[in-house]
Amino acid sequence: MSDVKIKITDREGFVHEIDAPTDMNMNLMEVVRSYELAPEGTIGICGGMAMCASCQCYVKSDHQLPEKSDDEEAMLAEAFHVEDNSRLGCQIHITEDLEGLEVELAPES
Amino acid sequence: MITTDILIIGAGPTGLFAVFEAGLLQLKCHLIDALPQAGGQCSEIYPKKPIYDIPGFPEVLAGDLVDNLMEQIKPFKPGFTLGERAQHIEKQEDGSFIVTTNKGTKHHAPIVAIAGGLGSFEPRKPLLENLKKYEDNGIAYIIKDPEVYRDKKVVIAGGGDSALDWSIFLANIASEVTLVHRRKEFRGALDSVEKVQAFKNQGKIRLITPAEVTGLEGEDKLEAVNIRKITTDIEDISIQVDNFIPLFGLSPKLGPIADWGLDIERNAIKVNTFDYQTNVPGIYAIGDVNTYPGKLKLILCGFHEATLMCQSAYQRIYPDKKYVMKYTTVGGVTGFDGSKKEAPKAVVKAID
Numbered sequence: 407m408s409d410v411k412i413k414i415t416d417r418e419g420f421v422h423e424i425d426a427p428t429d430m431n432m433n434l435m436e437v438v439r440s441y442e443l444a445p446e447g448t449i450g451i452c453g454g455m456a457m458c459a460s461c462q463c464y465v466k467s468d469h470q471l472p473e474k475s476d477d478e479e480a481m482l483a484e485a486f487h488v489e490d491n492s493r494l495g496c497q498i499h500i501t502e503d504l505e506g507l508e509v510e511l512a513p514e515s
Numbered sequence: 516m517i518t519t520d521i522l523i524i525g526a527g528p529t530g531l532f533a534v535f536e537a538g539l540l541q542l543k544c545h546l547i548d549a550l551p552q553a554g555g556q557c558s559e560i561y562p563k564k565p566i567y568d569i570p571g572f573p574e575v576l577a578g579d580l581v582d583n584l585m586e587q588i589k590p591f592k593p594g595f596t597l598g599e600r601a602q603h604i605e606k607q608e609d610g611s612f613i614v615t616t617n618k619g620t621k622h623h624a625p626i627v628a629i630a631g632g633l634g635s636f637e638p639r640k641p642l643l644e645n646l647k648k649y650e651d652n653g654i655a656y657i658i659k660d661p662e663v664y665r666d667k668k669v670v671i672a673g674g675g676d677s678a679l680d681w682s683i684f685l686a687n688i689a690s691e692v693t694l695v696h697r698r699k700e701f702r703g704a705l706d707s708v709e710k711v712q713a714f715k716n717q718g719k720i721r722l723i724t725p726a727e728v729t730g731l732e733g734e735d736k737l738e739a740v741n742i743r744k745i746t747t748d749i750e751d752i753s754i755q756v757d758n759f760i761p762l763f764g765l766s767p768k769l770g771p772i773a774d775w776g777l778d779i780e781r782n783a784i785k786v787n788t789f790d791y792q793t794n795v796p797g798i799y800a801i802g803d804v805n806t807y808p809g810k811l812k813l814i815l816c817g818f819h820e821a822t823l824m825c826q827s828a829y830q831r832i833y834p835d836k837k838y839v840m841k842y843t844t845v846g847g848v849t850g851f852d853g854s855k856k857e858a859p860k861a862v863v864k865a866i867d
Contacts, residue, residue, distance in 0.1 A: 445781060445782060446781040446782050446783065447633055447634070447767075447769065447781065447782030447783070448782070451633055451766065451767060452556075452560050452561065455560075455561055455564060457560050457561055458560065458764075458766065460766070476700075477702075479698070479700070480674065480675075480698075480700065480701075480702035481702075483674050483696070483697045483698040483700075484673060484674050484675060484697070484702075484763050484764060485763075486639070486641065486642055486763070487642070515639060515642075515766070
């Protein structure tokens, strides 16, 4: 297994091109935290249960991502700043299919 | 003025367990929490989620863990100031502290233990123009006294348990209840969803979905909300209302604690790992709110930190007393309520 390259735009608009491991059972929210691209306490508040939307991000590239679960749909329906391309980072598992993924972190709310 | 030995800020699992460890040392505790109930995140965010890493519990629901902790600390009769946020701290000449909440309740204690988790939970507010103007003037995010809504026209927005439960509750009090949600699907207990369906069929709740509140109107107080319903086409509706209650959940903010003169690093309070004391002697920080090299935000780590904090607090309160830790299997648990739990005595009987 190898790393995939992901482009993440942080909440200040800075673009980070980072390597995300596919073999560590990580999700996108955890990758953002491990690279400290958003201050601790402002992302991944619920720990990854799709219950807080603090890891909301916009998917900019046209990757085919797995369908949203009912939990993710429900949480996004109650979140703010939601767009059609909104996803919860904690629900996006890092796999080899994500090579070249581009996302932007949604504003803190 | 409420007086106690250890004033605990935050009634999550770590704060609650601190009451037990303090009680074993005959120290009294009082807890302050911004939420109306004890349990912190476990009660507020994920009461129905199972936790698998509490030692001795292969699986326990977060809500049940809180119930168990409340049962465990009952003999030590902790006091609670709930629904209020710790706002100010003032060090007294004798080294003790007075902590005042946002409602003005004062607490006096020689020891303050901050077990604040990620901070106090603040309501998440929808992004609407003029929102501020109508706050407490037609708009509320937390329902304190349902009687306020008697015979009023109320709009509730949200799709979770609180939106469902309050719609049901207010249906019998308010003259009109309208529930607005961005989707047709709601995330709540099944019987709440069914009850709202029944009330809708009976005309007791007006349901507008999928829709969003897009605007607020009113001269001095809220008089109408604009709602945009999005199905195949877009339909804009304006409803005359007295009250609008957005229920979009709560998000934690470190809040006023950040201004207490404590060393803060990445939204957490720096402590030493000897006794989890902060840079201010007498103020400790335990659980998710603290940070130190190797910190893990786990409930089980919070329990450990609470235990060591209490030992240190005891030494601080009674610097001249010698103390030797006693196992509960040896010393039992003697409550402040007169209760006594102890291991049954072994049977000593001769065999003929």
